[in-house]
Amino acid sequence: MPQDLLPPVVMVFAASDPSGGAGIQADIMTLSSLGCHPLTVLTALTVQDSAGVEDVLAVDADWVADQARARLEDIAVDAFKIGMLGSVENIVAIAEILSDYPEIPCVLDPVLASGRGDELADADMIDALRTLLLPQATVLTPNSLEARRLAFEEGDEARPPSLDECARRLAAAGAEYVLVTGTHENGAEVVNFLHDGSGRVRSDAWPRLPGSYHGSGCTLASAIAANLANGLDLGEAARDAQEYTWQTLAKGFRPGMGQLFPDRFFWAREAGPFLRSSAPETE
Ligand code: PXL
Numbered sequence: 001m002p003q004d005l006l007p008p009v010v011m012v013f014a015a016s017d018p019s020g021g022a023g024i025q026a027d028i029m030t031l032s033s034l035g036c037h038p039l040t041v042l043t044a045l046t047v048q049d050s051a052g053v054e055d056v057l058a059v060d061a062d063w064v065a066d067q068a069r070a071r072l073e074d075i076a077v078d079a080f081k082i083g084m085l086g087s088v089e090n091i092v093a094i095a096e097i098l099s100d101y102p103e104i105p106c107v108l109d110p111v112l113a114s115g116r117g118d119e120l121a122d123a124d125m126i127d128a129l130r131t132l133l134l135p136q137a138t139v140l141t142p143n144s145l146e147a148r149r150l151a152f153e154e155g156d157e158a159r160p161p162s163l164d165e166c167a168r169r170l171a172a173a174g175a176e177y178v179l180v181t182g183t184h185e186n187g188a189e190v191v192n193f194l195h196d197g198s199g200r201v202r203s204d205a206w207p208r209l210p211g212s213y214h215g216s217g218c219t220l221a222s223a224i225a226a227n228l229a230n231g232l233d234l235g236e237a238a239r240d241a242q243e244y245t246w247q248t249l250a251k252g253f254r255p256g257m258g259q260l261f262p263d264r265f266f267w268a269r270e271a272g273p274f275l276r277s278s279a280p281e282t283e
Pocket of ligand 1: 015046048083084114216217218
């Protein structure tokens with residue numbers, strides 16, 4: 001690459017998943033696979049195995065702010081991607097930083113629980129996310145469970161709102177667009193729709209894959225951020241990110257006893273004999 005040209009730069013705020021299936025590791029792989037340079041701000045460490053998340057250690061909010069500020073003063077950022085947040089204090093710190101860069105598109109993945117159901121945000125964090133981060137999101141990317149939880153209003157138990165109504169409420173709360181994913185719904189197809197507060201802007205259906213995956217939400221949100229950083233408009237960015245994510249899932253692998261992992265570098269493996277047997281070696 002000529003030295004006066006740069007890859008698009010995406011700043012990620014997310015937590016470490018040592019398995020590399022989800023979290024900031026998933027973001028780094030996705031952004032790199034799609035040609036971007038990731039700037040990474042670590043919000044928390046997690047301890048997890050294929051059975052679930054055992055522990056979370058939030059990074060001190062001052063450290064979160066310092067990791068971001070030092071980079072932002074030095075390198076021009078083309079998009080933000082926000083994943084797991086770690087604490088209310090971190091949410092406040094990140095919201096303050098975002099408010100200084102309103103022109104940079106921001107993909108907000110509201111990580112409330114792991115794919116296996118472990119809670120990754122408490123009620124105070126959900127409140128802070130809703131009031132401080134949601135109004136700064138160019139696009140919010142909840143799955144249907146997260147959309148219902150974030151959009152919850154009294155009376156919903158008796159009359160559950162439609163997913164379109166949830167998206168409308170989340171846009172009314174400040175997100176410019178809401179991409180609701182349908183992995184947790186039923187049907188032969190997974191239907192994901194992009195909503196702008198007045199209605200669906202687009203809707204895409206994908207053949208449902210049989211496996212259970214760890215890190216698909218992180219992959220999708222990072223892929224949208226990469227596409228926005230690459231200059232695509234939001235509709236195209238959302239569609240191409242879904243296509244990429246579907247490919248990573250269709251070509252996913254199972255490194256341990258738990259869920260499948262998306263293969264964000266499937267295209268690199270197609271070119272050569274870089275695969276090994278998953279069976280343990282015997283003497
Ligand atoms: O997939 C959501 C997610 C995000 N970030 C971290 C995680 C998980 C799910 O387990 O561990 C660090």
